[in-house]
Amino acid sequence: MSRVEERPLLGVRGLGKRYGAQTGCLDVGFDLWPGEVLGVVGESGSGKTTVLNCLSGRVAADAGRVEYAARDGRIVDVLGLDESARRRLLRSEWGIVHQNPRDGLRMGVTAGANVGERLMALGARHYGQIRGLALDWLAQVEIDLDRIDDLPETFSGGMLQRLQIARTLVTGPRLVLMDEPTGGLDVSVQARLLDLLRGLVAELDLSAVIVTHDLAVARLLAHRLIVMRGGEAVESGLTDQVLDDPQHPYTQLLVSSVLHP
Amino acid sequence: MNQYNFAYLDEHTKRMIRRAILKAVAVPGYQVPFGSREMPLSYGWGTGGVQVTASVIGPDDVLKVIDQGADDTTNAVSIRKFFERTAAVRPTTRTDEATLIQTRHRIPETPLQAGQILVLQVPIPEPLRWLEPREAETRKMHALEEYGVMYVRLYEDITRHGKVAQTYEYPVLVNGRYLMRPSPIPKFDNPKLDGNPALLLFGAGREKRIYAVPPHTRVRSLDFDDHPFEVEHWDRPCALCGARGVFLDEIIVDDKGGRLFVCSDTDFCARRQADGGAGGDRP
Numbered sequence: 010m011s012r013v014e015e016r017p018l019l020g021v022r023g024l025g026k027r028y029g030a031q032t033g034c035l036d037v038g039f040d041l042w043p044g045e046v047l048g049v050v051g052e053s054g055s056g057k058t059t060v061l062n063c064l065s066g067r068v069a070a071d072a073g074r075v076e077y078a079a080r081d082g083r084i085v086d087v088l089g090l091d092e093s094a095r096r097r098l099l100r101s102e103w104g105i106v107h108q109n110p111r112d113g114l115r116m117g118v119t120a121g122a123n124v125g126e127r128l129m130a131l132g133a134r135h136y137g138q139i140r141g142l143a144l145d146w147l148a149q150v151e152i153d154l155d156r157i158d159d160l161p162e163t164f165s166g167g168m169l170q171r172l173q174i175a176r177t178l179v180t181g182p183r184l185v186l187m188d189e190p191t192g193g194l195d196v197s198v199q200a201r202l203l204d205l206l207r208g209l210v211a212e213l214d215l216s217a218v219i220v221t222h223d224l225a226v227a228r229l230l231a232h233r234l235i236v237m238r239g240g241e242a243v244e245s246g247l248t249d250q251v252l253d254d255p256q257h258p259y260t261q262l263l264v265s266s267v268l269h270p
Numbered sequence: 271m272n273q274y275n276f277a278y279l280d281e282h283t284k285r286m287i288r289r290a291i292l293k294a295v296a297v298p299g300y301q302v303p304f305g306s307r308e309m310p311l312s313y314g315w316g317t318g319g320v321q322v323t324a325s326v327i328g329p330d331d332v333l334k335v336i337d338q339g340a341d342d343t344t345n346a347v348s349i350r351k352f353f354e355r356t357a358a359v360r361p362t363t364r365t366d367e368a369t370l371i372q373t374r375h376r377i378p379e380t381p382l383q384a385g386q387i388l389v390l391q392v393p394i395p396e397p398l399r400w401l402e403p404r405e406a407e408t409r410k411m412h413a414l415e416e417y418g419v420m421y422v423r424l425y426e427d428i429t430r431h432g433k434v435a436q437t438y439e440y441p442v443l444v445n446g447r448y449l450m451r452p453s454p455i456p457k458f459d460n461p462k463l464d465g466n467p468a469l470l471l472f473g474a475g476r477e478k479r480i481y482a483v484p485p486h487t488r489v490r491s492l493d494f495d496d497h498p499f500e501v502e503h504w505d506r507p508c509a510l511c512g513a514r515g516v517f518l519d520e521i522i523v524d525d526k527g528g529r530l531f532v533c534s535d536t537d538f539c540a541r542r543q544a545d546g547g548a549g550g551d552r553p
Contacts, residue, residue, distance in 0.1 A: 092414070093413075122425045126419065
């Protein structure tokens, strides 16, 4: 894909959030370009998830500016949106994949309804078409089509996460925010999910911000990395560059802490 | 009953409820909170409807009370008697004579006229209640018109049963804006909500909400393009008056499996029988 884009999809400047005396994140800034996957790595409590929550509006940021280039070409001041516009943006152009698939899924309704919900929220009113798209997406995330009428409760952890991804991507979002998408899954299931995600991101030309503490996940999925510590971004750069030639002492520590079996 | 104010409620309460009603009429389908009072009947027996009725009733009103279509069941009889004693209004069972009708679970078969008020008793006013447990969140969903989840429910019904299995309290969209739970009327009565010339008031006593469908308001039952909304059909007419195209109750008549299908609207059925209309169709 050799497109020339003049402006980033998402521009973040000086993002800050305090929880009382605690620092959530401090002066975080980055640009996300169309088709790019940005990894945010760091240890637990480093502010990764706070950054993601500030972006999605689940947590109100104290400082900073987030600009998003919407589908219609307008530049949207994300933090300044009123709630109705923000929720509409989250429904139509953004997608969120939660660490725990139970947070992103409706456990009481069938897999098909879970995938169809965002379509119906955007105004789809044809049962047959909704179901057809749900089947398409179950196939894309490698869930057996005869499971479409089963409740998510009967799914394994890996299937739940794949179902959540199908549910998020069915409306064709341009930007996906993922919080530890492979967290809590065993290694072989993780590998399969990573394969799937990598394929989907390339195929759909998605832009994504992926928060993870797992450097292997970051290396596989992310084009660029931000390393966070104590709420601040201590290092950023191309993924291979950051992981193979870490400059900041904390990044060096982080990279050297990875176990190689 | 001289020790009570006219129509039982004190004038301040009536004024408060009338204000809520005015707001409900101004924003069709929107649930207006109000300070629901203790009434001399238990929750679930129509405390909301009784308060609405008490607030709009006047000495010249002619009152009809319906319970499940019938004028002679306990709930209907006691509420009618309550207003006879506290407001000295003239009671009637005839839909066309009444100026004010309080009803539980039915809209009369006889078409309502401009100037009439129909008060419906509502147990649970929130249409999103079993889909979203948080009240703060359901209010936000109403404010932002986020009704996709209601369609999820319809989708589930079609997936499991091949059709929308909801037969009462079938969700409607009022005036193209607010999702509304039309109280537990059968979905058979949903089309009567649409463009009705009468004023429809909904009162929920325990949940402390009042909402309204003003005359000639668009009320659309939710559906899918390829699974359109349908009402119930019976393959036989009423066994007593012969009416077709009306809502029928099934009555067990003996212990040998004998059963009868008769009009649920007793006033409608009795008048058709009196007019010798047996065998005919709906007027």
